[in-house]
Amino acid sequence: MWSILVLFIGISAKIIGSFLIFCLLFLIGLRFWLEPFKGVCKCKTKLHGKIALITGGNSGIGFETAKDFARRGAKVIIASRDIKKSEEAVANIIATTGNESVEHRFLNLLKKDSIEAFAKDFNKDFHRLDILVNNAGIGAIKQQNTKDGIDKLMQINYVGPFTLTHLLLDKLIASKPSRIVNVSSYLHKMAKFDFQNLTDVFTITDKTDSLYSQMVRYGNAKLCDILWTVALAKKLPNGVTANVLHPGLVKTNIFNNFNPNVKRVLFLIIDLLYKTPLEGAQTIIHLCVSPKLEKETGGYYMDCKKVSPSKAAEDEDLTERLWHKTLSLIKQ
Structure with missing residues (x-):
């Protein structure tokens, strides 16, 4: 026995x-x-006299990006809604880089009024804007629409950054050469929505709120980020570029709102196999400082190299329709 x-x-x-x-x-x-390899930005470009704005720059890849820009001599503005955490990030960057031209300004991408107030004050207080990094985002959030009827996850990851950029465009154009860099994700390939009825992409359609539906909603927003970047790049004057990237799977607070058990599994995988925030920031930094990319615009990048996104992300008709639909939403 x-x-x-x-x-x-x-x-x-x-x-x-x-x-x-x-x-x-x-x-x-x-x-x-x-991700066959981890790309590293090797450019030694200095940014003295430049002004860089980074949303979500108080943690994760945004923080590492802000720190890198400060080391290069830029004036850095961190835009986020967590004041205490941002003040700590600013103090850390100043202490580690010796650059005292680093500050935080309050911005809540969930609220249209906050975005408009931020842009109004920024345009008034700063004479130029050389680099705009739309980095802030969220991986999961309770299913709920904003007062404007937009899925909150879509608002934070796409509509908010779109609105902010739209309101800062005149400043970026006046400061050219300037660069706009948007953070998307490989998960844009999970996007599922009716390409003919774009109203659906902005609202919650799957009421189950399963992990899969959350990932699809996230993928929808990140696909929109790519489509918007491509449309924007076509409309910008020479001297202003717009590119978009997948930073890699990085352990950041973007996962904070996931189910605790799911988050533990994700973090175990990330710790074993994927990127640190510093590694995840490399493609952002590369797109912002590489002299080789001064005239490159409308591209999707991963590990500091231009790659092909999903087929949906290359749909020119969808790109234009989404652009005009989003413009109509933010002007309501």
Whole structure:
């Protein structure tokens, strides 16, 4: 009896061990299939006399981007809604870089009034804007629409940055050469919405609020970020560029609103296989400072290289229709 039990335990342990090894090899393979290498920005470009605005610059890849710009000599403005965390980030950047031209300004991308007030004050207080990084975003949020009827996840990740950029465009154009960099995600390939009825993409249609539906909503917003960037690039004058990127899977507070059990699994995978915030910031930095990209616009980048997005992201008709639909929404 005992020998049979021991044999059973031994066989079970081998099966479990083999399964765990398979899972680990699968994750490693997935890592190298999605991101064959980790790109690093090697440009030594200085940014003295330049003004850079980074949304969500108080943590994660936004913080690492802000710190890099400060080291290069730029005046850096961190825009976020967490005042305490932003003040700590500003103090940290000043202490580590020696650049005292770093400050925080309050911005809540969830509220149209906050975006308009921020842009009005920025345009009044600053004589130029050389770099705009639309980095702030959220991975999951309770299903709810804003008072304007827009899914809050879509508002924070897409409509808010679109509105902010629209309101700062005159300043960016007057400061050319200038650059706009939008943070999207590889998960834009999970997007699912009716391309003919764009009203649906801005509102919550799946009431289940499962992890899958959350990822689809997130993918929808990130696809919109790519489409918007392509449309914007076509409309900007020479000297102003707009590009978009996937930073990689990075352990940041974008996952804070996920289910705790899901978040633990995600963080385990990220810790084992994916990127640190500093590594995730490299493509943002590259797009903002590389001399080779002075005239490159409308591209989608990953690991500091231009790559192809999903087929939907290359749909020219969808690009234009989304642009005009979003403009009509923010002007209501």
